[in-house]
Amino acid sequence: MATTLSDSPLSLLERVADPGVLRTLPADQLPLLAHEIRQFLVERVCATGGHLGPNLGVVELTLALHRVFDSPRDALVFDTGHQAYVHKMLTGRQEYFDRLRQTGGLSGYPSRSESVHDLVANSHASTALSYADGLAKARQLAGEQDRAVVAIVGDGALTGGMAFEALNNLGTAQDRPVIAVLNDNGRSYAPTVGALAGQLGALRRGGGTGVCRNFFTDLGFVYFGPVDGHDTGEVEGVLRRARAMNRPVVVHVVTVKGKGHRPSETDAVDCLHTVNAVVPASARGGTRSSTRSWTSVFGQALAELAAARPEVVAVSAAMLQPTGLGPMRERFPQRVFDVGIAEQHAVTSAAGLAMGGLHPVVAIYATFVNRAFDQVLLDVALHRLPVTFVLDRAGITGPDGPSHHGMWDLSLLAMVPGLRLAAPREAAQLPALLAEAVAWDEGPTVVRLPKATAGAPIEAVASMDGVDILHRGKGRPLDVLLVPVGPLAHAAVEAAGILEHEHGIGCTVADPRWVLPVNPALPSLAARHQVVVSIEDGVRTGGVGAALSQQCQDHGITTPVHRLGLPRAFIPHGPRSQLLAQAGLDAPGVVQAVRTATANRPAHRLSSLQRHGGAG
Numbered sequence: 001m002a003t004t005l006s007d008s009p010l011s012l013l014e015r016v017a018d019p020g021v022l023r024t025l026p027a028d029q030l031p032l033l034a035h036e037i038r039q040f041l042v043e044r045v046c047a048t049g050g051h052l053g054p055n056l057g058v059v060e061l062t063l064a065l066h067r068v069f070d071s072p073r074d075a076l077v078f079d080t081g082h083q084a085y086v087h088k089m090l091t092g093r094q095e096y097f098d099r100l101r102q103t104g105g106l107s108g109y110p111s112r113s114e115s116v117h118d119l120v121a122n123s124h125a126s127t128a129l130s131y132a133d134g135l136a137k138a139r140q141l142a143g144e145q146d147r148a149v150v151a152i153v154g155d156g157a158l159t160g161g162m163a164f165e166a167l168n169n170l171g172t173a174q175d176r177p178v179i180a181v182l183n184d185n186g187r188s189y190a191p192t193v194g195a196l197a198g199q200l201g202a203l204r205r206g207g208g209t210g211v212c213r214n215f216f217t218d219l220g221f222v223y224f225g226p227v228d229g230h231d232t233g234e235v236e237g238v239l240r241r242a243r244a245m246n247r248p249v250v251v252h253v254v255t256v257k258g259k260g261h262r263p264s265e266t267d268a269v270d271c272l273h274t275v276n277a278v279v280p281a282s283a284r285g286g287t288r289s290s291t292r293s294w295t296s297v298f299g300q301a302l303a304e305l306a307a308a309r310p311e312v313v314a315v316s317a318a319m320l321q322p323t324g325l326g327p328m329r330e331r332f333p334q335r336v337f338d339v340g341i342a343e344q345h346a347v348t349s350a351a352g353l354a355m356g357g358l359h360p361v362v363a364i365y366a367t368f369v370n371r372a373f374d375q376v377l378l379d380v381a382l383h384r385l386p387v388t389f390v391l392d393r394a395g396i397t398g399p400d401g402p403s404h405h406g407m408w409d410l411s412l413l414a415m416v417p418g419l420r421l422a423a424p425r426e427a428a429q430l431p432a433l434l435a436e437a438v439a440w441d442e443g444p445t446v447v448r449l450p451k452a453t454a455g456a457p458i459e460a461v462a463s464m465d466g467v468d469i470l471h472r473g474k475g476r477p478l479d480v481l482l483v484p485v486g487p488l489a490h491a492a493v494e495a496a497g498i499l500e501h502e503h504g505i506g507c508t509v510a511d512p513r514w515v516l517p518v519n520p521a522l523p524s525l526a527a528r529h530q531v532v533v534s535i536e537d538g539v540r541t542g543g544v545g546a547a548l549s550q551q552c553q554d555h556g557i558t559t560p561v562h563r564l565g566l567p568r569a570f571i572p573h574g575p576r577s578q579l580l581a582q583a584g585l586d587a588p589g590v591v592q593a594v595r596t597a598t599a600n601r602p603a604h605r606l607s608s609l610q611r612h613g614g615a616g
């Protein structure tokens with residue numbers, strides 16, 4: 001229940017429990033409130049991990065937004081949503097920040113199930129202006145143009161194609177006013193690239209000296225700016241003017257990412273874009289974990305590959321460091337292209353690079369390949385162009401929630417004719433598989449890797465036709481064939497041991513490494529087993545299990561294929577290991593699935609192990 005300001009001993013921030021209370025606050029108390037918000041952000045986000053820098057940069061802007069507009073009657077649409085912590089604090093959710101991005105806790109992005117003030121849960125950038133366009137049309141048809149529609153878009157998000165498509169529509173709708181608040185801190189992860197960033201820089205330098213014509217005004221917008229995004233009064237004043245214009249308006253707000261917090265040397269690289277939870281010294285183990293991330297193994301391998309192969313170039317969509325392209329850029333800066341947050345353009349630009357005789361490596365997160373599926377299919381694969389996609393954060397990622405899990409790439413890419421996809425089971429396999437991918441010049445290749453530290457390798461006990469046999473079944477005839485994808489091989493090998501020693505079921509674990517298209521050796525291997533169980537860190541309605549099942553059918557193999565994978569659902573945020581276990585993709589889950597799949601097998605067909613007294 002909101003308290004009025006005067007009757008509570010709480011801190012100012014604690015007293016601002018909802019936007020209505022905020023709007024009663026005298027302007028001279030706003031600097032203190034902003035200071036308390038920054039203190040709160042640093043304390044809480046350093047404890048849980050999260051997007052500290054983007055939120056420190058929008059404190060005054062968010063205060064002004066909630067003082068000028070009446071959310072949820074007026075719509076505040078945050079692009080990408082990683083900068084909505086202050087919005088959440090001001091809409092009654094301060095108490096939940098101690099479990100930010102944790103299982104059952106506060107989402108790191110707006111969440112419609114959390115609050116009526118939240119509209120867009122999708123963390124994929126460059127969407128806000130399109131939502132705003134639709135909302136404004138709905139308001140107009142409902143005769144509710146007095147309800148404002150405000151999109152808050154970062155300078156990075158503005159480099160995405162959808163943003164331009166929306167601007168193209170919004171600028172013509174003079175009777176359908178949308179207020180586009182451009183949060184310009186000059187950065188995505190790194191300084192934002194491209195001509196538009198240059199235009200914004202010129203506008204910033206111009207200092208609003210009666211700027212009359214620019215990119216935005218040419219599209220039909222009224223332009224207000226540049227505005228000091230850390231002066232709440234100035235921002236408030238401009239937002240009130242924008243609201244009163246009753247026309248499409250761009251409010252160009254200049255902010256500082258990470259404002260008010262002295263980052264460490266390493267943090268300064270990306271202005272505290274995402275900070276990890278700071279483990280208190282007392283809670284740290286003796287030795288800091290030395291295990292490298294998969295991403296760093298990839299980055300090193302690519303730089304070495306590029307040294308040997310001059311045709312190799314790299315393409316990033318505003319995520320050079322997070323996707324591990326740092327080493328390659330240091331050694332070969334001319335051969336690394338950052339195109340901004342523009343995955344569709346990145347893929348088709350890579351097609352152009354391939355047409356020009358090069359072999360581009362497009363490094364993006366698996367979830368973002370969704371956005372560029374058509375480009376992979378018809379700009380790359382149709383022309384059988386040698387482009388390699390390295391999909392980081394493949395499978396369950398964890399803290400970034402449903403729109404960040406990389407769980408659709410296997411199903412999507414399984415449909416692409418001529419595309420070959422490798423899934424290394426551990427980081428140590430990455431260099432070899434990357435080299436194989438880059439050596440292939442007859443069409444697109446993909447290497448997918450998880451958000452994980454590099455685990456201990458599993459040595460193959462045998463290899464046949466490109467399939468690594470990681471564990472041999474003891475039963476005769478062989479009982480169950482486990483076909484894991486990538487790092488789930490670890491769960492499969494552990495499950496095989498349990499099944500053998502505790503349940504008398506023999507399992508063979510086969511890791512094809514190249515999982516799409518299905519290795520021709522797998523159907524014949526399946527024919528020698530009673531049950532096949534595929535295990536993949538992707539939605540199971542398509543993907544590798546479905547392809548293997550289809551291949552068996554096409555070859556007249558009647559061995560049933562049981563497909564383990566992620567449900568066709570939006571999976572919330574939480575630790576990767578916990579979410580995989582919930583989906584039955586850990587060793588106990590595989591054991592359970594195998595026991596269920598073999599429970600109704602006719603006794604005579606069970607293995608000698610089971611017939612002669614193995615526990616089971």
Ligand SMILES: Cc1ncc(C[n+]2csc(CCOP(=O)(O)OP(=O)(O)O)c2C)c(N)n1
Pocket residue numbers: 054080082083123124125126153154155156157158183185187188189257273317318319341342343368371
């Ligand atoms: C389609 C898409 N590609 C990449 C990302 C990863 N990403 C998250 S935030 C970010 C930078 C956003 O920059 P900007 O919009 O300027 O916001 P800021 O962090 O500066 O506040 C990127 C590239 C994403 N969320 N969506």
Ligand SMILES: CC(=O)[C@@H](O)[C@H](O)COP(=O)(O)O
Pocket residue numbers: 080082123273274322393397400451
């Ligand atoms: C908001 C966004 O899309 C990214 O910043 C995302 O949070 C990256 O997550 P990682 O920490 O896995 O790089």
Ligand SMILES: [Mg+2]
Pocket residue numbers: 154155156183184185186187188192
């Ligand atoms: Mg930015």
